[in-house]
Amino acid sequence: MKEQKQNNSGFIPQHGGYRNLISYQKAEIIYDGTMYFTRRFFGKYDRTIDQMVQAARSGKQNIVEASMASGTSKEFEIKLTNVARASLEELRIDYEDFLRSNNYEIWDKGHRLVARLRELNKTPNATYETFKKGIEHQNPEICANVMIGLIKVTSYLLNKQLKALEAAFIKEGGLRERMTKVRIEQRNKGKKEGGDTL
Numbered sequence: 001m002k003e004q005k006q007n008n009s010g011f012i013p014q015h016g017g018y019r020n021l022i023s024y025q026k027a028e029i030i031y032d033g034t035m036y037f038t039r040r041f042f043g044k045y046d047r048t049i050d051q052m053v054q055a056a057r058s059g060k061q062n063i064v065e066a067s068m069a070s071g072t073s074k075e076f077e078i079k080l081t082n083v084a085r086a087s088l089e090e091l092r093i094d095y096e097d098f099l100r101s102n103n104y105e106i107w108d109k110g111h112r113l114v115a116r117l118r119e120l121n122k123t124p125n126a127t128y129e130t131f132k133k134g135i136e137h138q139n140p141e142i143c144a145n146v147m148i149g150l151i152k153v154t155s156y157l158l159n160k161q162l163k164a165l166e167a168a169f170i171k172e173g174g175l176r177e178r179m180t181k182v183r184i185e186q187r188n189k190g191k192k193e194g195g196d197t198l
Contacts, residue, residue, distance in 0.1 A: 018067035023157040025126065027060040027084070030150050032128050033135045034091065037143060041098070052094045058087035059154070078165045085158040092151040095144045104141040106148070113142070117149040 018024045034056035038049040066080035099106050107114055123130050134146035 018064050021063065021067065021157075021161075023084075023154055023161060024060070024063045024067075026150055026154040026157065027056075027063055027088070029126070029128050029131060030088065030091070030147065030154060031056040031060045033131070033147050033150065036135060037147060041140060041143075048094065052091060055087045055091040055094065059084045059091065062087065063158075074165065074168070078162065081158055081162055081165065085155055085162070088151050088155055088158070092148055092155075095148050095151070099141065099144050102140065104144065107145045111145075113145070114149065117146060121149070121153050 031053075034052050038052050042049050062080045062084035066077045066084065069080060070077040096106055098104075105111075117134070120126065120130055120134075128135070131146060131150065134142055137143050137146070
């Protein structure tokens with residue numbers, strides 16, 4: 001189901017629509033993949049499970065909250081988008097720790113399977129099913145590296161979002177600036193409609 005953008009007139013711009021963000025779509029796959037990975041490769045009472053799941057959830061949920069907050073606070077949107085990025089970076093390190101501590105290879109960009117992962121990441125409207133073969137592969141090295149690849153792509157997308165948000169904030173300002181602009185426009189409109197009086 002597509003998330004509808006909040007369509008408001010006045011000084012509160014359209015906001016929401018996070019389900020249409022590729023960064024959110026990827027973050028959802030990362031969350032589902034992390035749920036699968038931690039249940040499969042860690043003991044039931046291993047605290048790493050909670051840490052990884054919470055980091056994956058934070059990455060996803062902060063994209064949602066940033067999108068919904070964007071109508072009234074660009075500052076908050078920027079902050080939450082950065083929190084999402086930081087949470088996913090924390091998760092990435094957990095996957096790298098898993099590979100290193102189990103003597104598996106952490107793939108570099110020249111690895112033969114990275115090219116295939118890049119192709120999958122270009123798939124329009126990709127879902128968990130798009131990456132399922134890699135995420136649920138019998139080889140743990142492939143599973144973890146696929147997750148790392150997804151995190152890298154999502155972090156790249158969030159970096160682009162942050163740069164765009166920063167540029168928009170510099171150009172347009174925040175809620176206060178929009179409120180002031182609307183008040184001035186309404187005041188000028190009222191003067192024109194009132195016309196000259198004796």
